[in-house]
Amino acid sequence: MTDVVSPVSGIPKTKAGRRDIGIKRRYAAERRFRAYxxxxxxxGIIFLMLLLWSVVSKGYTxxxxxxxxxxxxxxxxxxxxxxxxxxxPQKLMTANYxxxxxxxxxxxxxxxxDDRVKIRAVGQLLSDGVRTQLxxxxxxxxxxxxTTQNVALLAAGDIDSAFKGQINLxxxxxxxxxxxxxxxxxxxxxxxxxxxxxxxxxxxVNGASSRPEAAGVGVALIGSFYxxxxxxxxxxxxxxAASIYLEEFAPKNKFTDLIExxxxxxxxxxxxxYGLLGLAVFINFMGLPRSASLVGGLVLTLMTLPTIIIATRxxxxxxxxxxxAAALGLGASKMQTIFHHVLPLAMPGILxxxxxxxxxxxxxxxxxxxxxxxxxxxxxxxxxxDPSTALPVQIYMWANEAERAFVERTSxxxxxxxxxxxxxxxxxILLRRRFERRW
Amino acid sequence: xxxxLILLIVAIVGLAGYGIGxxxxxxxxxxxxxxLHSRPGYYGSFVAVCAIVPAVFILFxxxxxSPAVISSSIRGSFPEEVKAQSEAEQGLAFGxxxxxxxxxxxxxxxEIDRIGSNPVELRSALGAKGVPxxxxxxxxxxxxxxxxxTMTYASRLAMTAVVVVFSVLGAGLAYxxxxxxxxxxxxxxxVILVSLVVASSIAILTTVGIVLSMLTEATRFFTHVPxxxxxxxxxxxxxFAAAGSxxxxxxxxxxxxxxxxxxxxxxxxxxxxxxxLFSAIYMAEYxxxxxxxxxxxxxxxxxxxxxxxxxxxxxxxxxxxLRDLSSQLNGLVTGDYSNFIxxxxxxxxxxxxGIMLIPYVSSLSDDIITAVPRALRDGSLGLGAxxxxxxxxxxxxxxxxxxxxxxxxxxSRAVGETMIVVLAAGVAARIQLNxxxxxxxxxxxxxxxxxxxxxxxxxxxxxxxALGITLFAITLCLNIYALYIVRKYREQYE
Numbered sequence: 001m002t003d004v005v006s007p008v009s010g011i012p013k014t015k016a017g018r019r020d021i022g023i024k025r026r027y028a029a030e031r032r033f034r035a036y037x038x039x040x041x042x043x044g045i046i047f048l049m050l051l052l053w054s055v056v057s058k059g060y061t062x063x064x065x066x067x068x069x070x071x072x073x074x075x076x077x078x079x080x081x082x083x084x085x086x087x088x089p090q091k092l093m094t095a096n097y098x099x100x101x102x103x104x105x106x107x108x109x110x111x112x113x114d115d116r117v118k119i120r121a122v123g124q125l126l127s128d129g130v131r132t133q134l135x136x137x138x139x140x141x142x143x144x145x146x147t148t149q150n151v152a153l154l155a156a157g158d159i160d161s162a163f164k165g166q167i168n169l170x171x172x173x174x175x176x177x178x179x180x181x182x183x184x185x186x187x188x189x190x191x192x193x194x195x196x197x198x199x200x201x202x203x204x205v206n207g208a209s210s211r212p213e214a215a216g217v218g219v220a221l222i223g224s225f226y227x228x229x230x231x232x233x234x235x236x237x238x239x240x241a242a243s244i245y246l247e248e249f250a251p252k253n254k255f256t257d258l259i260e261x262x263x264x265x266x267x268x269x270x271x272x273x274y275g276l277l278g279l280a281v282f283i284n285f286m287g288l289p290r291s292a293s294l295v296g297g298l299v300l301t302l303m304t305l306p307t308i309i310i311a312t313r314x315x316x317x318x319x320x321x322x323x324x325a326a327a328l329g330l331g332a333s334k335m336q337t338i339f340h341h342v343l344p345l346a347m348p349g350i351l352x353x354x355x356x357x358x359x360x361x362x363x364x365x366x367x368x369x370x371x372x373x374x375x376x377x378x379x380x381x382x383x384x385x386d387p388s389t390a391l392p393v394q395i396y397m398w399a400n401e402a403e404r405a406f407v408e409r410t411s412x413x414x415x416x417x418x419x420x421x422x423x424x425x426x427x428x429i430l431l432r433r434r435f436e437r438r439w
Numbered sequence: 440x441x442x443x444l445i446l447l448i449v450a451i452v453g454l455a456g457y458g459i460g461x462x463x464x465x466x467x468x469x470x471x472x473x474x475l476h477s478r479p480g481y482y483g484s485f486v487a488v489c490a491i492v493p494a495v496f497i498l499f500x501x502x503x504x505s506p507a508v509i510s511s512s513i514r515g516s517f518p519e520e521v522k523a524q525s526e527a528e529q530g531l532a533f534g535x536x537x538x539x540x541x542x543x544x545x546x547x548x549x550e551i552d553r554i555g556s557n558p559v560e561l562r563s564a565l566g567a568k569g570v571p572x573x574x575x576x577x578x579x580x581x582x583x584x585x586x587x588x589t590m591t592y593a594s595r596l597a598m599t600a601v602v603v604v605f606s607v608l609g610a611g612l613a614y615x616x617x618x619x620x621x622x623x624x625x626x627x628x629x630v631i632l633v634s635l636v637v638a639s640s641i642a643i644l645t646t647v648g649i650v651l652s653m654l655t656e657a658t659r660f661f662t663h664v665p666x667x668x669x670x671x672x673x674x675x676x677x678x679f680a681a682a683g684s685x686x687x688x689x690x691x692x693x694x695x696x697x698x699x700x701x702x703x704x705x706x707x708x709x710x711x712x713x714x715x716l717f718s719a720i721y722m723a724e725y726x727x728x729x730x731x732x733x734x735x736x737x738x739x740x741x742x743x744x745x746x747x748x749x750x751x752x753x754x755x756x757x758x759x760x761l762r763d764l765s766s767q768l769n770g771l772v773t774g775d776y777s778n779f780i781x782x783x784x785x786x787x788x789x790x791x792x793g794i795m796l797i798p799y800v801s802s803l804s805d806d807i808i809t810a811v812p813r814a815l816r817d818g819s820l821g822l823g824a825x826x827x828x829x830x831x832x833x834x835x836x837x838x839x840x841x842x843x844x845x846x847x848x849x850x851s852r853a854v855g856e857t858m859i860v861v862l863a864a865g866v867a868a869r870i871q872l873n874x875x876x877x878x879x880x881x882x883x884x885x886x887x888x889x890x891x892x893x894x895x896x897x898x899x900x901x902x903x904x905a906l907g908i909t910l911f912a913i914t915l916c917l918n919i920y921a922l923y924i925v926r927k928y929r930e931q932y933e
Contacts, residue, residue: 417748
């Protein structure tokens with residue numbers, strides 16, 4: 001009442017200053033809030049960059065390998081002193097090839113063969129892999145015995161790391177893996193061009209090896225390839241069939257509701273549970289072999305199915321009902337409508353979902369550990385029933401190795417895996433851009 | 440004949456049936472497809488379906504049933520004294536017989552004749568061919584192995600014949616039914632529909648398979664170790680009982696693993712929730728379309744990176760960094776340069792897992808925030824609230840149930856995550872609260888228990904299934920509850 005009858009007392013109040021609604025404080029809060037958002041977003045992106053950088057900076061050197069190219073004298077005296085290779089071909093398999101290589105290197109370095117201490121150190125410059133390398137050369141072509149050939153030999157893992165600058169040479173000699181003498185030799189060889197870095201094809205084609213310089217992801221690539229093939233062949237038709245039924249035919253009842261909830265749940269079941277399922281059902285119950293890419297493929301198929309079903313259903317839902325009505329109106333049966341008209345129109349979406357599902361399956365590790373793919377496999381698997389490994393499992397196995405040079409290999413393998421994933425995802429994006437239709 | 444060859448024959452019969460059926464239908468209609476009830480292709484498909492489906496079904500049933508029939512017949516012919524032995528010993532004898540039978544396939548006929556029923560000679564002959572036997576076989580086993588080989592051979596032969604005959608018969612019968620008024624399309628479509636139903640029930644079968652396989656194996660585990668000792672035990676020490684030591688099988692307490700899982704998951708959520716939520720809010724409410732269209736895919740790349748890569752990152756970068764950082768800090772403060780954060784620790788695993796979870800939180804909450812109706816936003820802004828006030832007082836409360844659902848889904852991922860914790864959390868199962876010390880999780884122990892060369896019936900291996908079903912139950916509950924919340928919330932605005 002007083003306010004109304006005596007405006008004199010009210011007016012000056014408003015004139016004196018607007019009611020303090022804390023506008024400054026509120027705007028400051030607004031800016032702070034916004035800054036939190038920016039900070040959170042950049043934190044995520046910075047860590048993405050950091051992760052990629054850490055992998056790439058550690059791993060890019062894995063694509064180069066230090067090789068020592070020297071003339072090697074395949075002397076008959078060392079390889080086959082009694083000249084019995086015609087009678088006993090086994091002789092060529094068991095000959096002492098490391099000595100052949102070591103002596104050749106000693107000759108290049110000017111070290112006397114009789115200096116036992118030094119000659120041992122010379123031998124350590126070379127990888128143990130030279131044994132198989134030279135053996136394969138000789139077995140393939142026994143005629144080279146007695147001749148001298150220029151051969152690029154694998155340098156030992158420690159020399160490889162040292163040459164790439166990954167071993168700190170300022171540490172006291174006793175605390176590092178290569179001696180001062182070896183470093184001198186290494187520099188001497190590098191100056192004369194005998195020791196040099198070459199592109200490392202080995203990492204793509206070799207199988208498992210306990211020596212980092214000879215280890216590669218060849219077997220793992222083939223195993224992963226088989227698995228992806230199995231996943232594609234099984235999960236695409238089954239997934240599409242299931243989604244067509246659920247989206248186009250299924251009556252709305254308890255049973256289809258159950259399937260619906262089920263699929264959503266299966267998509268969120270931890271992948272390791274699928275590994276347990278595979279172990280119990282495929283290996284123990286059905287008696288399929290352990291470590292086989294067939295079992296891995298089946299497990300990954302079950303894991304990928306929900307993803308593909310969810311993507312396919314979304315793609316089918318996006319096709320407008322007018323297409324169905326038009327086809328039905330022209331006398332097509334329901335089946336014909338779906339298979340001749342709806343499905344082709346939904347295909348880009350289905351394929352995009354499938355590729356993304358496959359990419360997930362390619363990077364999946366945990367279930368494969370349980371079905372015995374953690375195996376030391378040096379030979380290429382000829383069929384999906386042979387033991388093999390997979391790319392992510394190979395990464396896991398290498399990550400557990402203690403040797404420094406394996407960190408580089410692991411990062412190299414991760415780069416290969418990421419490249420595959422990038423190619424698949426970019427393919428999916430391009431497919432979507434190119435063929436997606438907006439209705 | 441190998442199974443794949445039989446399948447090939449059936450496929451060829453089916454393909455031929457398709458061609459013949461299609462041409463036959465046209466010929467019957469005098470070349471006018473308009474006189475037919477269905478297009479000629481459907482008649483062809485009908486013949487092909489009749490040729491393939493029953494034959495493949497029989498093949499499958501035969502392949503599953505015949506080993507069981509043969510084995511029971513062989514076991515039935517065991518001498519009486521063997522039959523009197525325990526089930527396990529009979530199983531061993533049968534295993535021996537199958538390996539002899541496999542070996543005899545490698546031997547030539549003369550060799551088999553020469554061996555006759557001399558066990559010692561058989562063993563050495565098989566050894567030379569690379570088929571080792573566990574012990575000297577008994578004479579009756581050699582006879583049984585011979586029988587086994589004959590029966591297997593006969594069964595394969597009969598199977599081939601029956602399958603091929605059924606395939607041709609099916610095609611022939613279908614061919615005879617072709618007539619202009621025959622509704623081939625309806626029949627074929629019915630078959631397609633049935634196969635669609637079968638495909639969609641695979642989802643159910645998977646769940647049933649998961650639950651059944653894990654329940655049976657876990658039940659076997661609980662016959663060795665009482666359930667309450669597993670669920671409420673506080674010590675995890677699955678000692679491998681040395682042969683002959685008897686008794687002591689170690690302790691299988693779930694509690695330390697469960698605590699480790701929850702602790703690491705909690706630390707991960709501590710990082711992921713604020714960062715993911717603020718990113719989502721920023722992208723949904725502040726960011727220009729340009730920023731949004733670059734930042735969103737970048738964040739989603741984080742979700743596409745395989746978890747093994749995160750594990751490696753934790754193992755080689757984050758872990759050592761935290762360890763060195765802690766020793767530097769310790770040195771600055773106390774002068775003692777020893778690290779108080781272990782390279783493998785709850786913090787390392789939780790932090791890296793948190794980074795992995797950011798995109799899940801952000802994209803799920805982004806969807807939910809953008810789904811809040813425009814009118815609520817406009818109303819609040821129109822009344823003079825700033826944007827952040829609108830978000831805090833109006834949008835977040837409205838989106839809260841959905842966000843809680845999203846967080847529950849993320850939490851279930853954190854609980855089930857394997858590779859990061861395998862590489863970064865350590866293997867020591869203990870109950871403690873220091874985040875700088877290693878702890879272990881359920882998933883780590885599943886991997887540890889199953890990646891050795893272990894006998895499959897020992898409790899050390901079977902415990903993995905008990906752990907697995909626990910994990911499955913936890914994530915299932917989280918997910919169902921989350922789905923329930925999200926669905927209910929969605930209905931509110933529709």
